[in-house]
Amino acid sequence: MFEIASDKLVYALSQNHAPVARVTNGETVVFHTCDCFQNQITHEEQEFGTLDWERINPATGPLFIEGADPGDTLAVEILSIDVAEQGVMTTGPNLGVLGDELAENVIRMVPIRDGVAHFSSSLRIPLSPMIGVIGTAPAGADVSCGTPGDHGGNMDCTKIRAGATLLLPVNVPGALLAMGDLHAAMADGEVAVCGIEIAGKVTVRLHVIKGKTWKLPMLIDAEHVxxxxxxxxxxxxxxxxxxxxxxxxxxxxxxxxxxxxxxxSAAGSLRICQVVDPKKTARMELPRVYAEQLGFSFANA
Structure with a gap:
C-alpha cells in the first residue's frame, strides 16, 4: 500500500504538474488530505481576513498511474474514508445560496465524536463522509480545484463515498489523479457553500479500463449507476x-x-449535487438492476 502525505498539494488539476509518485495499475493508495481551507481555521472567532484565499480547496497529488493512457478510463474504487476529530463550517455575505441575506461571516467548529457530528449542543448529525474534490488532469488548460468539469474536480457529489467506484477520464499519460475537500457530512446542494469540512484520509484501489467510451464522470455503487x-x-x-x-x-x-x-422518466432520479461552485453539478441516478437486466455486467466495467 502506498501513502501520499497531506503536504503534497495542488490548487489546480493540470497536465503540467509533476507527479508526486507513480503506482502500478491495481495498486491500493492512501491519500492524506487537508480540509478545504488547508486547515487554516482553528476557532470560531477567527477573522475571515486572516485566511489565505489562494490556499482554498487543495488536492493531494497528483498521482501517476502506470499504463493509464489518454482515452482510457480510470476506475477509482473508494475503499474507506476516515475523518479527523473536528470539522468546520462557514457562510456569510456573498457565500452560498443566501449570501445576499447574510450580514456577517459565521464560523462553526464541529466536533466529531462517537460516530456523529456535534453540530450544536442539541443537534447531532450522522457521519456520511464523502469526497468533494477528485479528478484527473485535463488535456487543455489548468482547472482550479474549486471548479468541476468533465475531468471531475469539485463536483461535491454526496455519492462519492466509501463503497462507490468513480469512473474518470484519462486525458494525459498517467491520469494524474488528485483528491481532497473531504466532508464529514454534506447535503445535496451544499447551499451554505460548505459541508462539514474536514481533514482525513481516503483509501482507494485504482484500475485502468481500456477501450471504453462512456461519457464521464460516472459512478457505480451497490444500488445505482x-x-x-x-x-x-x-x-x-x-x-x-x-x-x-x-x-x-x-x-x-x-x-x-x-x-x-x-x-x-419512470425509474431514474435527477438530483442536485451542488449549486455554489463556478460550475453547477447535477447527477442522474438509475438503479443498476435495470442495466443488469439488460445484460450489462458491472463486474467487467
Whole structure:
C-alpha cells in the first residue's frame, strides 16, 4: 500500500504538474488530505481576513498511474474514508445560496465524536463522509480545484463515498489523479457553500479500463449507476447528466434512445449535487438492476 502525505498539494488539476509518485495499475493508495481551507481555521472567532484565499480547496497529488493512457478510463474504487476529530463550517455575505441575506461571516467548529457530528449542543448529525474534490488532469488548460468539469474536480457529489467506484477520464499519460475537500457530512446542494469540512484520509484501489467510451464522470455503487455533469447553469448540468445516462443505456445496454428516456422518466432520479461552485453539478441516478437486466455486467466495467 502506498501513502501520499497531506503536504503534497495542488490548487489546480493540470497536465503540467509533476507527479508526486507513480503506482502500478491495481495498486491500493492512501491519500492524506487537508480540509478545504488547508486547515487554516482553528476557532470560531477567527477573522475571515486572516485566511489565505489562494490556499482554498487543495488536492493531494497528483498521482501517476502506470499504463493509464489518454482515452482510457480510470476506475477509482473508494475503499474507506476516515475523518479527523473536528470539522468546520462557514457562510456569510456573498457565500452560498443566501449570501445576499447574510450580514456577517459565521464560523462553526464541529466536533466529531462517537460516530456523529456535534453540530450544536442539541443537534447531532450522522457521519456520511464523502469526497468533494477528485479528478484527473485535463488535456487543455489548468482547472482550479474549486471548479468541476468533465475531468471531475469539485463536483461535491454526496455519492462519492466509501463503497462507490468513480469512473474518470484519462486525458494525459498517467491520469494524474488528485483528491481532497473531504466532508464529514454534506447535503445535496451544499447551499451554505460548505459541508462539514474536514481533514482525513481516503483509501482507494485504482484500475485502468481500456477501450471504453462512456461519457464521464460516472459512478457505480451497490444500488445505482450515476452520470455526473457540470455546467455554468444548473439546468444545463441536469440536461447533460440525463443525456449522458441515455448515451450509456443506448451504447452499453442496447436500448433505443426513446426507450431509454422513458426508462429514466419512470425509474431514474435527477438530483442536485451542488449549486455554489463556478460550475453547477447535477447527477442522474438509475438503479443498476435495470442495466443488469439488460445484460450489462458491472463486474467487467
Amino acid at each position: 450515476i452520470a455526473i455533469a457540470s455546467e455554468e447553469r444548473l439546468d444545463e448540468a441536469a440536461e447533460r447528466a440525463t443525456k449522458n445516462m441515455v448515451d450509456f443505456l443506448e451504447g452499453s445496454c442496447g436500448m433505443e434512445r426513446a426507450e431509454a428516456v422513458l426508462l429514466l
